[in-house]
Amino acid sequence: MAKRDRLSGNEAVAIALRQINPDVFPAFPITPSTEIPQYFASFAANGEVDTEFIPVESEHSSMSAAIGASAAGARALTATSSCGLAYMWEELYIAASNRLPLALALVNRALSGPININCDHSDSMGARDSGWIQVYAENNQEAYDNMVQAFRISEHNDVRLPIMICQDGFITSHAVENIELLEDEEVKGFVGAYEPENYLLNPECPMAVGPYSVTDYYMEAKRNQAEGTRHVERVMLEVAEEFEKLSGRAYGLFEAYRLEDADRAVVMIGSAAGTTKDAIDKLREKGEKVGLLKIRLFRPFPADAIAEALKNVKAVAVMDRAEGYTNQGGPLGADVMSALFRARSSALAVNIVYGLGGRDVRVEDMEQVFAELKTIIDNNDAGETYRYMGVRE
Amino acid sequence: MAYNFKETMNKPERLAPGHRMCAGCGGTIAVRNVLRGLHEGDKAVIGNATGCLEVSTFTYPYTSWEDSYIHNAFENAGATMSGVEGAYKALKRKGKLSENFKFITFGGDGGTYDIGFQSLSGAMERNHDMVYVCYDNGAYMNTGIQRSSATPMYADTTTTPVGSQSDGKPQNRKDLAAIIAAHDVPYVAQTTFIQNFKDLHIKSEKAIYTPGAAFLNIMAPCPRGWRYNTPDIMEICKLAVETCYWPLFEVVEGKWILNYEPKSKKPIEDFLKPQGRFKHLFKKENEYLLEAFQKEVDRRWEELLFRCSGTVNR
Amino acid sequence: MAADISKLGLRTKWQDLTEGMVIAGAGTSRDFLTGEWSSVKPEFIEEKCKQCLLCVPVCPDSCIPVKDQKRAEFDYDHCKGCGICVKACPFGAITMEGVN
Numbered sequence: 001m002a003k004r005d006r007l008s009g010n011e012a013v014a015i016a017l018r019q020i021n022p023d024v025f026p027a028f029p030i031t032p033s034t035e036i037p038q039y040f041a042s043f044a045a046n047g048e049v050d051t052e053f054i055p056v057e058s059e060h061s062s063m064s065a066a067i068g069a070s071a072a073g074a075r076a077l078t079a080t081s082s083c084g085l086a087y088m089w090e091e092l093y094i095a096a097s098n099r100l101p102l103a104l105a106l107v108n109r110a111l112s113g114p115i116n117i118n119c120d121h122s123d124s125m126g127a128r129d130s131g132w133i134q135v136y137a138e139n140n141q142e143a144y145d146n147m148v149q150a151f152r153i154s155e156h157n158d159v160r161l162p163i164m165i166c167q168d169g170f171i172t173s174h175a176v177e178n179i180e181l182l183e184d185e186e187v188k189g190f191v192g193a194y195e196p197e198n199y200l201l202n203p204e205c206p207m208a209v210g211p212y213s214v215t216d217y218y219m220e221a222k223r224n225q226a227e228g229t230r231h232v233e234r235v236m237l238e239v240a241e242e243f244e245k246l247s248g249r250a251y252g253l254f255e256a257y258r259l260e261d262a263d264r265a266v267v268m269i270g271s272a273a274g275t276t277k278d279a280i281d282k283l284r285e286k287g288e289k290v291g292l293l294k295i296r297l298f299r300p301f302p303a304d305a306i307a308e309a310l311k312n313v314k315a316v317a318v319m320d321r322a323e324g325y326t327n328q329g330g331p332l333g334a335d336v337m338s339a340l341f342r343a344r345s346s347a348l349a350v351n352i353v354y355g356l357g358g359r360d361v362r363v364e365d366m367e368q369v370f371a372e373l374k375t376i377i378d379n380n381d382a383g384e385t386y387r388y389m390g391v392r393e
Numbered sequence: 394m395a396y397n398f399k400e401t402m403n404k405p406e407r408l409a410p411g412h413r414m415c416a417g418c419g420g421t422i423a424v425r426n427v428l429r430g431l432h433e434g435d436k437a438v439i440g441n442a443t444g445c446l447e448v449s450t451f452t453y454p455y456t457s458w459e460d461s462y463i464h465n466a467f468e469n470a471g472a473t474m475s476g477v478e479g480a481y482k483a484l485k486r487k488g489k490l491s492e493n494f495k496f497i498t499f500g501g502d503g504g505t506y507d508i509g510f511q512s513l514s515g516a517m518e519r520n521h522d523m524v525y526v527c528y529d530n531g532a533y534m535n536t537g538i539q540r541s542s543a544t545p546m547y548a549d550t551t552t553t554p555v556g557s558q559s560d561g562k563p564q565n566r567k568d569l570a571a572i573i574a575a576h577d578v579p580y581v582a583q584t585t586f587i588q589n590f591k592d593l594h595i596k597s598e599k600a601i602y603t604p605g606a607a608f609l610n611i612m613a614p615c616p617r618g619w620r621y622n623t624p625d626i627m628e629i630c631k632l633a634v635e636t637c638y639w640p641l642f643e644v645v646e647g648k649w650i651l652n653y654e655p656k657s658k659k660p661i662e663d664f665l666k667p668q669g670r671f672k673h674l675f676k677k678e679n680e681y682l683l684e685a686f687q688k689e690v691d692r693r694w695e696e697l698l699f700r701c702s703g704t705v706n707r
Numbered sequence: 708m709a710a711d712i713s714k715l716g717l718r719t720k721w722q723d724l725t726e727g728m729v730i731a732g733a734g735t736s737r738d739f740l741t742g743e744w745s746s747v748k749p750e751f752i753e754e755k756c757k758q759c760l761l762c763v764p765v766c767p768d769s770c771i772p773v774k775d776q777k778r779a780e781f782d783y784d785h786c787k788g789c790g791i792c793v794k795a796c797p798f799g800a801i802t803m804e805g806v807n
Contacts, residue, residue, distance in 0.1 A: 023483040026476060052483040054475060057515030061472035064465055064512065068476025071463050072438065073490075074483055076476065090466055099727030160726065198731040200438045200461040201481060203492040208730040210464035211453035220721035221453075221728050227721075399776045402763045410769045410785035411736030416745065417789030421767040429764075453728055454712040455736035590764045616789075624790035624806045627765060 002180045002247065009140040009172035012179055013079075013105050013165070014039035016147035018049055019187035022103075023074035023194075026054040026065035030084040031117045032169040033107035037079055059084035063091035063104075070100040071209045073199030075151060077102055081169060082109035085123045089130070095162045096131025097225055098209055101154035101194075102162045104132070105147065108270065108321075109169040110357040118358020119169040121269060121321040124298075125331045131225060133163040133232055134299040138255075138273045141179040143167040145249055146296075148182065151191055152239045158231035168271040170358065182247060190246055229300045236297055253302040255294040256309050258284060262291030264373040265310055267336050268319035269295045272354070272361040279366035290370045301335050307343030315373040315382070316340070316349040319389075323353055329386045348382040354389040365389060398589045404429050405459075407437075412457040413449040417623035419586070419613030420446050423528040424499060426590050427609065428460075430597030437495045438463065438477050442470035442504025445535040446528065468508040471516030471525060474498045478521045495601050496523035502543035503533040506569050517576040517606045524600040524607045527569065530615035538618040542567040545638075546689065547682055549670045550618075560682055561673065565689055571700075573608040574644040580605075582643035584652075585612035586630040592641055592652060599643075612639045620669025632664040637694040642701065651701040658694070661687045712738065737785075741768065745788035747804050751780055755800035762792040762801060 007015065014036050017025070025044075027037035037053075044053040052069075056062045062078040069076035080088065085106060095102060110116040111123055124134060133154060137143040146165045154163040167173055182190075198207045213221055233253055240251040255273075258280055259265060266276050273294040283290045293309055310316060318337065320330025328334065333351025340347055352369065355361050369389065376382050407428035414421050424446065431437055437460040441447045447464045450457040465473040474496050484490040500509055505527040513525055532550050533539040539552040546565045549555045553562040574581045580603040582596040593611065600607035612633055616623040633639035636659045641652040662683060665671040674682050712735045714723065725731070742748075760778060763771050767789060770782040790806040 023487070024476060024479045026472075026479065050483070050486050052479040052486075054479050054519070056472060056475065057511060057518070058472075060469060061475070061512050061515055064469035064472035065476030065479065067465055068440075068463060068473035069480040069483075070476075072477040072480035072484075074476075074480035076480070091469070094465060097727065098729070198729055200463060200477060201484060201490055201492075201494060202461070203436060203490070205731050206459070206461040206733045208451055208456035208458055208462040208733070209727070210447075211451045211456070211728050211730070212448040213453045213728060216717045217453050217719075217724065217728075220719065220724050223721035224724045224726070228726075399760055402760045402773050403776045406769045408769055409734035409737050410782060411739040411741055412768070413739075413741065414767060416767070416787035417791055418767045421769075422765060422791075425766075425769060426764050450736070451730075452736075452739075454715045454725070454730055455739045456730050456733065457736040459733045586765065589761060624794045624803075626791050627795055 009143045009167045010035035012140045012144035018043045019184050021049045024052045024069035024076040026056045026062040028059045028062045030081045032173045033079045033081040059087040063088040070102040073201045075194040079105035081107045082123045092130035099160040103150045104164045106166045107169045107173045116357040120356045125322040136269045137167045140177040156235045161228045171271040253297045257292040259291030263289045263314045265291045265313045267293045276366045278363045303339035307339045315376045318351045321355045350385045352387045352389045396591045407459045409457045417616045420528045423611045423613040427597040440474040440498035442500035443467035444501040469512045470498045470500045471513040475516045498525045502529045502541045506543045520605045526609045528613040534615045534618045555673045570610045578606040580607040583610045621667045635659045636664040649700040740784050742784045747788045749803040752800045762795045765791045765795045
């Protein structure tokens with residue numbers, strides 16, 4: 001029985017965590033994710049959860065402690081943003097290579113410098129090759145729903161990898177929206193108990209974790225780890241199907257919005273997708289065939305499915321809320337273009353960097369992007385494939 | 394606490410042979426004897442900062458540990474064990490675990506005094522029920538004998554080499570035991586390998602069984618880095634204590650206790666002479682450096698006596 | 708389930724490594740024979756031994772087994788010949804070439 005509530009994205013994620021009632025939650029505050037551990041600390045203080053909440057002295061330590069807790073046999077997670085995630089960088093790789101299914105509630109924020117507290121995706125994009133599963137949300141509802149599904153994906157025996165549940169700083173983390181919550185018991189039943197086979201606190205059999213590996217083993221270890229990644233798409237869809245039965249809300253690897261017959265498409269991640277949908281609705285009223293592919297699963301990258309969904313479009317704008325400093329664009333652009341190339345797509349594609357450090361994205365901006373795509377089709381030439389949107393020049 | 398040496402030696406080994414530490418390493422002597430502080434039948438999770446001990450005792454697929462063991466990274470052994478101990482508390486509270494576990498973390502002076510200092514400070518301040526053991530060999534030995542903040546002054550290391558313009562490390566070593574004691578944790582002790590290991594054993598047992606955070610600083614000589622004759626390790630440790638370079642003390646609930654006072658304090662030369670890293674101090678023209686070293690040892694010893702109010706306890 | 712490390716070796720395929728490179732089990736390094744590192748080894752002269760056990764704690768390699776409060780012969784499979792035990796023995800019951 002769902003109940004409606006008006007919640008910020010941070011509150012929604014914190015409530016999901018209360019309902020999950022994890023075993024260990026180490027955390028260190030950083031804007032804009034601070035509220036998540038703050039809300040959670042009050043749940044712990046009031047006995048609404050029996051989690052061990054550990055207010056550590058840094059983000060490096062919050063991830064280190066989460067790794068220790070997860071290896072010990074606990075369901076563990078932490079939350080962070082921006083420089084906090086950058087500070088954890090080394091630990092992200094260790095969590096993934098140890099095959100520890102812990103979670104991270106990430107509230108996306110620009111990386112320094114200059115220091116900036118607003119949204120872009122440079123933090124999580126920096127961690128894209130760490131071996132973590134990365135799932136993104138457009139709005140508060142999705143942030144909540146993704147958090148509820150997180151442990152089911154990461155703890156699955158075929159996966160056993162850490163998972164990052166991302167939402168846009170301030171835009172969703174602090175904005176209040178009407179969302180539907182599941183009942184506590186429903187979440188508890190859906191998430192289930194965590195029962196690892198090997199763990200440090202197993203009284204039956206000791207375990208050693210974190211070896212030194214000589215060259216003779218290292219490459220095989222990395223290939224072995226990649227095998228977990230290969231199962232993520234399937235498991236994520238299975239979990240989504242079960243979640244839909246429970247909640248009535250459908251999820252896939254991405255959302256295709258009015259894409260079926262579109263000749264022009266935008267591919268993007270996060271909250272600006274909502275703005276883009278508004279632009280699409282306006283343009284559709286005028287008879288323009290425009291659509292959106294909104295990424296939900298970014299790591300691993302569902303390249304085949306994305307290329308398939310884009311197979312009929314003539315022009316694509318891939319929107320990156322992060323610079324890649326490759327002189328080619330951003331990371332999403334590189335991945336989508338590579339997916340199109342592998343699928344022998346003939347679509348003309350450009351990569352547009354936008355929204356850095358919280359720069360606003362307006363409906364008109366997205367209408368302009370679709371107009372540019374029209375020009376590209378008309379000229380049968382993508383022109384400059386590495387562009388900026390919303391920068392003064 | 395009573396100490397029965399033979400019974401203690403009769404306990405099952407908790408560090409298996411086949412590890413790849415150098416012949417004569419002080420690090421594993423420290424580990425074996427700390428682990429003897431665990432009561433038989435008690436389970437433990439061992440943590441470890443990156444360093445010689447880690448790469449040598451868990452080289453895939455060979456683990457030398459008889460207990461559960463976790464190595465995470467270099468600078469975060471304290472935080473990692475905080476999470477393990479947190480998991481223990483949570484699983485106990487939720488009725489998912491009935492057995493008792495103890496938590497012991499080992500780090501070298503690099504992982505403890507320096508790169509892991511923040512993580513250690515956090516873990517101590519939060520008073521997790523764990524013991525952090527520093528096996529202090531006074532330099533980054535794993536990477537090839539670079540100076541650390543635990544390196545004694547004038548030591549010749551690969552980043553403080555002796556040269557025409559250098560007498561070795563210019564700075565004195567950091568007093569980490571005092572710094573951890575200032576965290577107001579229930580138990581801090583400094584020890585090394587003496588006689589039948591009574592001092593080290595009793596301190597290990599106390600550290601393990603004192604509720605809350607405990608810290609042990611164990612001088613663990615490194616024959617390669619210190620350049621002494623490998624079989625002489627026990628003599629080196631004895632000289633460190635008899636010269637008051639490495640005093641044996643503990644801080645129990647904030648109270649400083651001196652565990653041993655030499656009847657006649659030996660000159661610091663006795664400790665320095667057998668070590669190649671101090672060879673340059675024994676050149677005629679460097680006598681003043683020896684004097685300065687002695688002065689520093691004396692100053693610290695006086696300070697310790699003051700902290701302990703002159704009391705000698707055991 | 709303890710890992711059967713006898714099945715792990717330099718020819719092991721990636722599919723057969725333990726997940727996350729964890730070893731479920733303990734003391735598997737006994738299979739790695741560090742005794743090969745050195746040809747010079749301490750010798751135990753049992754007649755001279757008073758079973759004081761002072762040699763036991765000083766061994767960095769856990770190579771002096773103790774049973775019923777008595778030491779046994781050295782574990783030469785793992786002893787690296789460091790010579791510390793020779794110096795620790797007050798009764799001359801351990802000798803080694805090059806150590807006085």
